[in-house]
Amino acid sequence: MESTFAIIKPDAVERNLIGKILERAESSGFEVVAMKRARLTTEVAEGFYYVHKERPFFKDLTTFMASGPVVLLVLQAENAIKKWRDLMGATNPKDAAEGTLRKDFALDIERNSVHGSDSAENAAFEISYFFSQTEIVR
Numbered sequence: 001m002e003s004t005f006a007i008i009k010p011d012a013v014e015r016n017l018i019g020k021i022l023e024r025a026e027s028s029g030f031e032v033v034a035m036k037r038a039r040l041t042t043e044v045a046e047g048f049y050y051v052h053k054e055r056p057f058f059k060d061l062t063t064f065m066a067s068g069p070v071v072l073l074v075l076q077a078e079n080a081i082k083k084w085r086d087l088m089g090a091t092n093p094k095d096a097a098e099g100t101l102r103k104d105f106a107l108d109i110e111r112n113s114v115h116g117s118d119s120a121e122n123a124a125f126e127i128s129y130f131f132s133q134t135e136i137v138r
């Protein structure tokens with residue numbers, strides 16, 4: 001079993017899509033092994049996305065991620081990292097395949113509703129950035 005880190009982003013929480021996204025995760029075979037609602041500060045968002053700090057969209061992205069409440073998740077499944085990225089779809093909803101979360105819910109390339117780790121190394125960093133071991137119940 002593998003774990004990945006996911007976020008229901010501010011645009012989705014604002015539109016009351018928490019339940020719909022969790023339903024899609026559970027019905028796709030993920031187990032929610034940790035979950036909490038949070039309001040990120042821009043500093044916390046900057047630390048989370050530090051790999052993107054040189055990108056032109058970094059300031060907008062971190063401001064967006066701090067603009068409203070989010071839901072932080074640890075999801076467990078076989079091949080959870082790839083499986084969640086497949087369910088999310090492409091970063092830009094214009095490129096996202098039918099049946100993906102971003103195709104169905106994202107507003108644009110920035111306000112794209114969900115985050116998912118892109119590697120085992122990043123999943124470990126991202127989970128530990130937000131959750132302590134006692135908050136993860138497998």
Ligand code: IDP
Nearest residue numbers: 057060061090091109110111112114115116118
């Ligand atoms: P990912 O979320 O699909 O892994 P990344 O390239 O890691 O995509 O980018 C992180 C986040 O930054 C995206 O989910 C999106 O919210 C935002 N983002 C990515 N590219 C752009 C862009 O070109 N303009 C604005 N925001 C972007």
Ligand code: MG
Nearest residue numbers: 115116117118
């Ligand atoms: Mg990414």
